Amino acid sequence: MPTRSDAWLAAGLVVASFVAALLAGSGPPHRPTDALGLGLAVLSAFSLLWRSTAPVSVTAVTGTAVVVNAAAGYPPTVVQWPAWIAVFTVFANYGWRMRLAGAAITLLSVVGYVLFDRDAIGSAELFSVSMCFLISTVAGEATRARRFWAEASQARLLAEERTRLARELHDALGHAVNVMVMQAGVGRRVFADDPGFAREALGHIETVGRDALGELDRLLRVLHSDDDDTPPDLGELAARVRAAGRDLRLTTAEVDLAPGAARAVHRIIQEAVTNALRHTESGRIDVDLAQVGDSVVLEVANEGGHLPVPTPGRGLVNMRERARLEGGAFEAGPVDGGFLVRATLPARGKP
Known part of the structure; x- marks a missing residue:
């Protein structure tokens, strides 16, 4: 038509x-x-x-x-x-x-x-015809190249959005599932000897599951918006981990972060703690958050304990990407007696 x-x-x-x-x-x-x-x-x-x-x-x-x-x-x-x-x-x-x-x-x-x-x-007429042909073809080729560039940019934005969605879902649900698995395992082991503790573990599983569904609903509502400024509840995260039978020490000082960076810090803590629960069966987990000058430094260290064969995942990749998107740096690796995750993000107002 x-x-x-x-x-x-x-x-x-x-x-x-x-x-x-x-x-x-x-x-x-x-x-x-x-x-x-x-x-x-x-x-x-x-x-x-x-x-x-x-x-x-x-x-x-x-x-x-x-x-x-x-x-x-x-x-x-x-x-x-x-x-x-x-x-x-x-x-x-x-x-x-x-x-x-x-x-x-x-x-x-x-x-x-x-x-x-x-x-x-004559030559003038032929030159005029040649210039018209050249202008038509070059302009057409430039228009085609510009359209392809716009389509490629759109495809790249869609791919980045899908990656962001996958990362958000991974971080939002991965921690809850791992905590529920830990609590279920603890409850199963002590069910005969300490039914009260096992019943408490089941209650925690129910709470974590409900919170995970709420987190998923919140994620779907704010996925395309940066208006979710709800401060992260690290105390609740620590309580979940302790209810799963692990010792978690949470040391946080007052820090000045933009909302996006604060969410990134919360997700990095959540993912680092999740990895510690997945890859170690015992040992203390230390979370330290402090502001040093114009930077906010986060360290999550876990003692090695018994190290099972790790399950491949995207945890470290997601944490590094979150720090990078907020203009920060990320490093992680084994240390003496355990594993250390360290993220440095710029404080609010720092270019």
Whole structure:
């Protein structure tokens, strides 16, 4: 279907053709523009209505109009512009095969114009035709490249958004699931000897599960917004870990962080603690958060204890990416007797 813009373009070219015919006129060796000449101009202009669906055919029609116009003795002023627009369309929207076909058709129409035009074709006319062809093709290629760049940028943004969603889901649910597994394991081991503690563990599992569902609901609501400024509750996180039977020492000082950086710190703590629960079965976990000058420093250290075979995951990758997005640095690795995660983020107001 012809687009509205193509319809306006065709109508504008028709009006321009009539105005050019009335104002410019023509003299020997060309014949005056009459009904036949205007009919060729109208045919050439209205063929552009199908330039988006049949560009090569439109190029052939406009090129043929140029040749017939020259053979009939009319000046090329009125019919040449639809031909250049058709060439531009082919180079702007299609691959090399159709561009090659469009260029070949245009070359044939130029040869026909040179052979049949009644005026002498000199170097100035050939230079003008060459420049029109060059401008049409280069402009079309530039438009095509710009569109591809925009599409690639859109695809990259979509991929980044999907990665962000996966990271948020991983961080939001991974910690809760691991805590529930730990509490269920503890409850199962002490069920016969300490049913009261096992019952308490089941209660914690229910609470953590409900909190995880609430976190998931909150995440889906604010995924595309940065307006979630709710301060992270590190005390609740520590209580969950201790309820799972692990010793967690939480040392936090007052820090000045932007909301986005505060969420990043909370997620890094959550993920680091989750990794400690997954990869060690005993030992203390230390979380230290303090501000040193213009930087906020977070350290999460866990004692080694018994180290089972680790399960591959994206925990470290997600933590490093969160720190990077907030303009900070991240490092993690084994230390004497355990494992250390360290993140440094700029305080609020620091460039």
